[in-house]
Amino acid sequence: MNAPIVKIEQAGMAFDTNKGRFVALRDIDLNIHKGEFVSLIGHSGCGKSTLLNLIAGLNLPTAGVCLCNGREIAGPGPERAVVFQNHSLLPWMTCFENVYLAVERVFAAKESRSELRARTRAALEMVHMDHAMNKYPHEISGGMKQRVGIARAFSMEPQVLLMDEPFGALDALTRASLQDELMGVMAKTGATVVMVTHDVDEAVLLSDRVVMMTNGPAATIGEILEVRLDKPRDRLKLAHDSRFAAYRAAILEFLYQKQMKKAA
C-alpha cells in the first residue's frame, strides 16, 4: 500500500479558555489514502470539526503531528481545499469570480488567462452552475451557493478536499441532489475527501470509511467502520440493501448506545 496522503499521529488539541485548559481532542491516529472518502461523525461538540481544521491547518495541534505528503502541516494551503459549511462565497464577487480567485491562485504561474477562465468554467459546469456564472451569491439559493463552494474547492485540484458539514444547512431534497452531484464529481476526479457530517445516511452513502468519534471533551476516535459497497452507489437501490441497513445500524448503535449523550 502506498504512503497515506494525510497521516495523523497522536494528535491532540487543547484550547486555553478563561476557565482553564480545555482539551478538545486527544490521541488521534488516522491515515487517509489517495482516492479515499472518509467521513467524521459524532455528536455535536465531539471535536470533529476541530479535527478537520487540524488537517486544513486552520488550527495547529497542541500534541502530536499532522502530516500531509510526509510534511508537517504548518498552516492552510490550497493543496488542502476546504468547503465550508456556510459556503463562504465572497458576496462582492460573481460565482465566476469567486471560483476564478481560487483558480488564479493555484494555476496563474503556469497557465494563460484563457486557460484559467476555461478551468473556472469547467469547475462550474461540473456542478451544473454554469448557467449562473455571472450571478452574485445573494441572487442564488443556498444549495446553489454550496455547489459553487464545491466548484471552488475542486477547481484547485487539491490533494485532499476537506468538507465541514457541507450540506448541513440545506433541506433534505437539496442535500440529496448535492450528494449525488458530489458522487458524480468524485467518480470523475478520484479525489480524496474528508467530510464532517452528523447525518448517518450521508456518511454511509458517500464514504469508504466512517470515523466515529467519542463524546467530548477530550474526544478521540471510537471506532472506524469500513463501508464495502460497490461504486457508483445508487441511493434508491441502497434503500433496500441489507448491507446498507447493517452499516447504518452499526453507526446508530455507536452513536446512541455506546456514546449516548448524557441527558442534556
Place this chain on the structure above:
Amino acid sequence: MTSMSMSMTADGHVAPHAVAEAAPAAPAVAQTPEPAPAEPAGRRGEVMRGFMLRVVAAAAGIGGLLAVWLAVSTHVPELPGPGVTWQAALELFADPFYNNGPNDMGIGWNVLYSLKRVGIDFGLAAAVGIPLGFIIGRFRFFNIAAEPVVSLLRPVSPLAWLPIGLLVFKDADMAAMWVIFICSIWPMIINTAAGVRAVPQDYMNVARVLALSEWKVVTKILFPAVLPHILTGVRLAVGTAWLVIVAAEMLTGGIGIGFWVWDEWNNLKVEHIIIAIFLIGVVGLALEYALLWIARRASHGATIN
C-alpha cells in the same frame, strides 16, 4: 446567522456588522408564490394613512419651529422674525454669485469656498486615515500602539489645534484646513479599523486556505468587506468637517460661510445670519443624503443577505 446591522453610537463608533452567511437561505426547491393580499384596497389605505401621517408630522415640526421663532422675535425686537428673514432671503438669493472683490462676495461663493475646503481636507484625511485604519485594524501591534494616541486626541475639540496650525503653517487659510483635516481623520481611522476587525472570520478563512498574498487579501477581501464601514467613516467625517468649518472660518477669516456669518454679525444683519444657519443646515443635510445614497449603492447584496 446574525443579520446585517450597523448601529452607530453617539461618539461615532460603529458596532461591528456581521454579514449573514450561515443562514439556511432560500432552499433550492421552488416555492409556491405567496397568495396575493386579499384586500389591496385596505393595504393601499394603510399606506396612504402612513404617508399622510409623515407629511402632517413633518409639517407640524417645521410649523412648531416657525412658531417658536415668531414668538421669540416678537419679544426680542433685535431678532428678525420669519417674515423679515424671508424678504432678506429673496433679496440675497436673487444674486448669490456676485463678486465685488474678496471682501464682498455673494453667499453662493462663500458656501462653495467652504465646500471646497471641506472637500480638499476630507480627501487628504481619507488618503491618510483609511490606510492608517487598515493598518491599525489588521495588525495587533499597531492596534495597541494607536489606541492610547487615538483615545487621547479624539475627544479634543478640533479648534484647539488652530493655534498649532497657525504656528506651523504661518497662514490662516492653511490653519483652517489643518483643523478640518484633524477633525475628519478620526472617524475615518476608527471606522476603517473597526471594519477591518469586523470582517467575518469565514472570509479570512477563505483567504487563509487559498494562501492569498497580502495584496490580494487587501484588494479582494478586506477592502470590499470594509467598504461599508469606510463609507460610514466618510459620512461622519464630512458631517464633522461641515460642523467645524463654520467655527474655523469665523476665527481665521477669508472667504467662506463661517466668515460670512461673522461678517454679517459685524454688519448687524441678523436676518442674514439666520439665513446662513438654514443654508448650512440644508447643505449638511444634502451632504449626508448624498453619502448615504453612495453607501447604499456600495453595500452589495452582502449586507442584505
